[in-house]
Amino acid sequence: LNGIPNSKIKSDPERAREMFSYAASYFGNADAQYDLARLYLRGAGSSRDDFRYGARWLGLAAQKGQHQAQALLGQMLFNGDQLPRQAARGLMWLTLARDSAAPEEAWIKESYNKAIAKASDNDRAMALQMLEHWVQGRKD
Incomplete structure (x- = not known):
């Protein structure tokens, strides 16, 4: 490239x-x-x-499970960047990405921290439910 x-x-x-x-x-x-x-x-x-x-x-x-894609998609959904805003779904993707990010990928952790600070309690709760559903689906 x-x-x-x-x-x-x-x-x-x-x-x-x-x-x-x-x-x-x-x-x-x-x-x-x-x-x-x-x-x-x-x-x-x-x-x-x-x-x-x-x-x-x-x-x-x-x-x-590509964590960089999860982080970028999460940012876009959380912020509504050229996509309809879906804060809870964006937070779910950012959480998955944060958990998989390498230490040198600080941008992922920073994106997660910014989103979690801005998220409403309802968005956090919905993101947790989506995350549990996503993880459960990966186990099946």
Whole structure:
């Protein structure tokens, strides 16, 4: 995606999109789904369709347990960033992401802390119920 510094391999976002799309579609790779979602979401001059594709891929990766996708989807849902605001569902995804984040992924913990501080008691209770349901579904 970024190319290789000090080499002839330069950044090629279109080729990256093709490669991520292939791995995301044919192999169902959650990391590729997350990276593809990010390309769609941050593309220069992104259309509404690009955003929908990005949100779709983000959701698929999050469902597979890709914690960065869970965090980004959680942020978007909690804040209502180009998606209808669903604070409880966003908080659920942020909680899952926080529990899986590596120590160097401070942005995930910061996102969770901001959301939990802003969340209403009702949103927290609903998020907990959704979280229990999601975890139970993964056990079955």
